Amino acid sequence: MSESSRNVFEFGPFRLEPAESRLTKGGDPVHVTPKALELLVALVARPGRLVTKEELVAEVWPDTFVEEGNLAVNMTRLRQALNDGTGQTYVETVPKRGYRFVATVREISAEQRSYPAGSEPRTSPPPSEAESTTHPSVAHRVWIAAAAGVVLAILGAALVVRQPRPAAAGPVLSLVVTRFSSITAATGQEHLEQGIPDALTTRLASLRQLRVPPTAVLRAGEDPFATAGRLGVDAVLTGSVQRDGDHLRVTAQLSRAADRGQIWAGRFDQPFTDIFAVEDALAERIASSMITNLSSSERASLRRRETPNAAAYELYLKGRELWNRRTPESIRSATTLYQDAIGLDSGFVLAHAGLADAYAITASGLPGLTRYPLARASARKALELDDRSAEAHNALAFVTYKSEWKWAEAEREFKRALELDPNLVLAHHWYAEMLGLIGRYDDASAEFRRARELDPLSVAVRVDFARMLTRTGAARDALQLVEEGLAVNPAELRLYRERALALFAMGRETEAVENLLRYRTLAGTSHEDLALLKNAMASGGVRGYRLQEIEILRRQLKAGGTWPYGLATALAIAYATLGDREAAVEWLKRCADTLEDGVLGMKEGREYDFLRDDPRFQALYRRVGFP
Numbered sequence: 001m002s003e004s005s006r007n008v009f010e011f012g013p014f015r016l017e018p019a020e021s022r023l024t025k026g027g028d029p030v031h032v033t034p035k036a037l038e039l040l041v042a043l044v045a046r047p048g049r050l051v052t053k054e055e056l057v058a059e060v061w062p063d064t065f066v067e068e069g070n071l072a073v074n075m076t077r078l079r080q081a082l083n084d085g086t087g088q089t090y091v092e093t094v095p096k097r098g099y100r101f102v103a104t105v106r107e108i109s110a111e112q113r114s115y116p117a118g119s120e121p122r123t124s125p126p127p128s129e130a131e132s133t134t135h136p137s138v139a140h141r142v143w144i145a146a147a148a149g150v151v152l153a154i155l156g157a158a159l160v161v162r163q164p165r166p167a168a169a170g171p172v173l174s175l176v177v178t179r180f181s182s183i184t185a186a187t188g189q190e191h192l193e194q195g196i197p198d199a200l201t202t203r204l205a206s207l208r209q210l211r212v213p214p215t216a217v218l219r220a221g222e223d224p225f226a227t228a229g230r231l232g233v234d235a236v237l238t239g240s241v242q243r244d245g246d247h248l249r250v251t252a253q254l255s256r257a258a259d260r261g262q263i264w265a266g267r268f269d270q271p272f273t274d275i276f277a278v279e280d281a282l283a284e285r286i287a288s289s290m291i292t293n294l295s296s297s298e299r300a301s302l303r304r305r306e307t308p309n310a311a312a313y314e315l316y317l318k319g320r321e322l323w324n325r326r327t328p329e330s331i332r333s334a335t336t337l338y339q340d341a342i343g344l345d346s347g348f349v350l351a352h353a354g355l356a357d358a359y360a361i362t363a364s365g366l367p368g369l370t371r372y373p374l375a376r377a378s379a380r381k382a383l384e385l386d387d388r389s390a391e392a393h394n395a396l397a398f399v400t401y402k403s404e405w406k407w408a409e410a411e412r413e414f415k416r417a418l419e420l421d422p423n424l425v426l427a428h429h430w431y432a433e434m435l436g437l438i439g440r441y442d443d444a445s446a447e448f449r450r451a452r453e454l455d456p457l458s459v460a461v462r463v464d465f466a467r468m469l470t471r472t473g474a475a476r477d478a479l480q481l482v483e484e485g486l487a488v489n490p491a492e493l494r495l496y497r498e499r500a501l502a503l504f505a506m507g508r509e510t511e512a513v514e515n516l517l518r519y520r521t522l523a524g525t526s527h528e529d530l531a532l533l534k535n536a537m538a539s540g541g542v543r544g545y546r547l548q549e550i551e552i553l554r555r556q557l558k559a560g561g562t563w564p565y566g567l568a569t570a571l572a573i574a575y576a577t578l579g580d581r582e583a584a585v586e587w588l589k590r591c592a593d594t595l596e597d598g599v600l601g602m603k604e605g606r607e608y609d610f611l612r613d614d615p616r617f618q619a620l621y622r623r624v625g626f627p
Contacts, residue, residue, distance in 0.1 A: 009044045010106040012088055016044055023081065032081040033260075035060055035074045040082075043091060043101040052098040072181075073238065073253075075099065076223065077260065172256065172263065172290045174211035175235035177201045178224045180250075182240065189243045195317035196241060196250060196279065199304075203283040205423075206301040209291055214423045214454050228257035235263060237286065248272045252282055254289060264289040273310045276303075307351075312344035316351050323358055326460055326494075331363045349389050352382035356395035357426070360402065362566060368595030372403035390421035398430050403595050405625045407438055425455045429464065436468035437600050438627055444468060459485060459492050466498040471604045475505035493522035505606075509542045516545075525552075543578065550574050566591070569598030576607040584608070585616045592620055599624055 009016040015024045018041045023030045032040070038060040043051055057071055075091065082090045092100045177197045182189060197215045205212040213231050224236045239252035253265040266285060268278045283302040287294060307313050319337035322330040338355040341348055356378035358364060359371045366374070376399045382392035397413030400406050414431040417424060432447030448465040455461060462485045469478035479502040485495045496519040503512035517533060525533075529552050536548035550571065557567045572587035588608075591598035602608055602617070603626045611617040 008108040010108065011044070011047075011090065011101075011103040014082065016040060030081050033074065033077050036078040036081060039071075039074055039078050043099060044105055047101050047103070047105040050094055050098055050100050054098075056098065073224075073255075073260070172234040173209065174233040175204070175237055175254070175286075175290075176213050176224070176228055176231055176233050177204070177215050177237045178227070178239075179215060180239040180241045182242065189241065191314070191317035191321040192241045192243060192248075194321060196275075197237075197239070199279045200237070200283055200286070203279065203302045203304050204287060206304070207287060207291065207298055210287070214425070225255075225257055225260060233257060235290070243272065246272050248275060248278060250278050250282065252286070254286055272314075275310050275313065276305060307341075307345045307348040309345040309348070312341040312348055312351065315341035315344070316348065316354060319351075319354055319358070323354065326361070326363055328363050328365050331358055331361065332365065334358045335364065347385055349382050349386045350391060352378050352385065353389060353391035353395050356382065356392075356399070360395065360398055362597060368403065368566075372399055372595055375399045376403070388420055390417040390424050390427065393417035393420065394424060394427040394430065397427075397434075401434050401437075402597070402600070405623075407434070407625065407627050410434060423454055425451050425458065425461070428454065429458070429461050433464050433468075436464075436471075437604060439603055441468070441472050457488070459489060459494060463494045463498050467501065468604070470498070470502045470505050471601075471606060473505075475502045478502040479506070491522065493519050496522065513537050513542060513545055546574050546578050566596035566598060568594060568596045572598045573601075573605075573607060576605075576611070579610060581611060581614065584611060585614060585620075588617070588620055592623060602626070 007018075009018075013025050014030070015027075016022075017024075021034070021037060023032050023037060023040065039056060042056055042059050053071060060071075060074075079091060088103070090101060090103045092102045094100055177200050180193045180197055182193060194215070201212050201215050204210055211233065213233065224238055228234075228236045235254055235256055237252060237254050239250060241251075242249045247269070248271070249267065249269050251265075251267040254263045255261060256263060264285065266282070268281060270278055280303045284294075284299060287298070287302060291298075307316070315337045319334040319341065322337065323334040335355065335358040338351050338358055341351040342355065345351070356375045359366065359375035359378060364371050375395065379392055379395035379399060382389055383396065386392065393413050394417040397410045397417060400413060401410035411431075411434070414427055414434070417427040418431070421427070428447045428451035432444045432451060435441075435444035435447060445465075445468075448461065448468070451458065451461045452465070462481055466478040466481045469475070469481065479499065482495050482499045482502060485492065486499070489495065496515045500512045500515035500519065503509070503515060517530065520533070521530060532552070533545060533548050536544040540547065553567055553571050553574065557571075561567070568587050568590040572584055572591055575583035575587060588599055588602065590596070599620065602621055602624065608617070
């Protein structure tokens with residue numbers, strides 16, 4: 001052992017002795033995992049200097065490929081160990097680059113430790129980043145000799161598995177698969193970061209011995225192990241992915257939730273054409289690490305194929321990721337991707353169902369008379385290929401109530417979708433929306449809450465739930481829901497619209513208009529029109545604002561423009577809020593004739609209360625067939 005490796009480092013109340021693999025605080029031992037301790041040695045050896053992620057991985061995991069997520073997990077463990085109760089920060093994160101040890105470090109050499117009591121060791125203040133970066137690697141010298149042996153096995157000729165020391169005893173019967181991270185800073189692979197975990201979740205959930213919640217239950221910024229505790233599962237699967245041309249690299253680590261002990265870890269390098277082999281191998285290896293004696297039928301269930309065509313599968317994953325953004329641009333792109341996937345595999349059920357969803361929503365930009373027949377045809381094609389597709393039944397249910405107003409038939413389709421897949425978020429969401437429109441508020445709330453449990457980050461679920469709460473007299477609850485969403489997504493235009501509706505219902509009209517202006521700004525309203533609206537509000541109050549809004553909407557309609565929720569719908573609501581009976585009925589009729597959503601709000605919309613005794617309104621109400 002070199003002399004320098006026998007040095008001791010002191011900082012705050014802590015004392016680090018690398019040669020003894022020991023960290024103490026005030027003389028008491030501090031529990032810290034071996035890898036976290038190695039990270040500490042690497043950082044303390046360079047006080048005040050930025051240590052890149054690449055440097056840390058090279059020192060702590062020499063000659064072993066490891067994902068960035070593994071580094072982050074061990075850094076979290078290190079910070080927990082260094083919590084001295086004073087709020088002192090010892091390790092600073094440098095976003096996208098690495099970490100820096102920011103406390104003053106006292107390095108005590110072996111010779112100084114032999115000095116008589118009272119002699120002072122030298123103190124090393126943190127050097128600046130401009131100083132030399134060629135400091136010898138204490139961590140590497142100390143730990144390369146003491147590193148534990150690694151058992152390597154080859155799975156499918158490409159999967160490298162690392163089997164760590166045994167984790168704590170006890171069965172692992174449930175796990176959550178987190179969204180994967182990117183190994184590099186490359187963009188354009190978000191569909192793989194979510195798509196592969198989704199595929200693993202689906203495959204592992206097919207095993208009756210395991211409980212596997214959907215990956216969507218993860219909350220923004222939440223530690224995976226905190227997620228596991230909230231969900232009551234035994235283990236966490238974390239991972240990362242990198243697509244480089246035709247090459248795919250995936251890593252994964254399965255850890256116990258209770259003590260964060262590693263159960264299994266591995267990496268897979270393969271041509272991208274074999275993405276299914278990646279998912280097969282990962283699913284089987286993970287399952288085998290938890291379940292002994294997998295049967296042949298169970299192994300077969302882990303090798304699920306939605307399509308045999310890898311290129312079509314990637315197009316579908318990209319389409320789904322874009323569709324979830326729910327913007328006109330993303331929906332148009334998703335539509336094209338789904339069509340291209342079907343072009344490569346005409347029997348790809350999920351691509352047909354995805355195309356139905358892309359056509360069906362208002363953000364597609366297509367008129368109702370155009371998009372609903374296209375959506376219906378795609379949903380029926382998906383069911384023709386597989387009548388047990390939950391996604392296809394859900395797509396058909398949505399079109400059935402939105403455009404045909406067949407409420408009972410739509411409910412049967414929603415229930416069938418949820419029978420086939422109880423965790424299908426979109427089915428809970430759209431079913432809840434329909435139930436709210438027909439006045440079954442308790443049932444709708446239950447479905448909305450289930451959708452939010454499964455996908456706490458969904459803006460679309462939050463928006464539709466808030467709208468129903470506002471219209472049922474629970475505007476304060478709606479406002480709270482929206483505020484929580486804006487704390488995470490401050491640039492999400494839909495949330496400003498719902499905030500405005502809730503504020504109007506609470507009588508806070510000036511604040512409501514301010515949020516409508518913010519909504520219009522994010523939606524791309526021109527500076528000229530925004531100025532007109534602001535001036536109208538200043539001179540004529542809310543009524544002046546509404547009149548100016550109507551003028552702008554009518555101009556857009558004449559020019560063949562569009563609006564996120566439909567121009568006829570926007571005009572019907574604007575006239576109703578002004579109490580204009582003739583114009584409100586006229587535009588509601590236009591909504592019915594053109595299949596715009598405005599007509600669906602006739603039962604629950606409080607803005608239409610003054611019209612309920614009008615024979616024309618009653619005739620439209622019967623035409624829509626509300627139960």
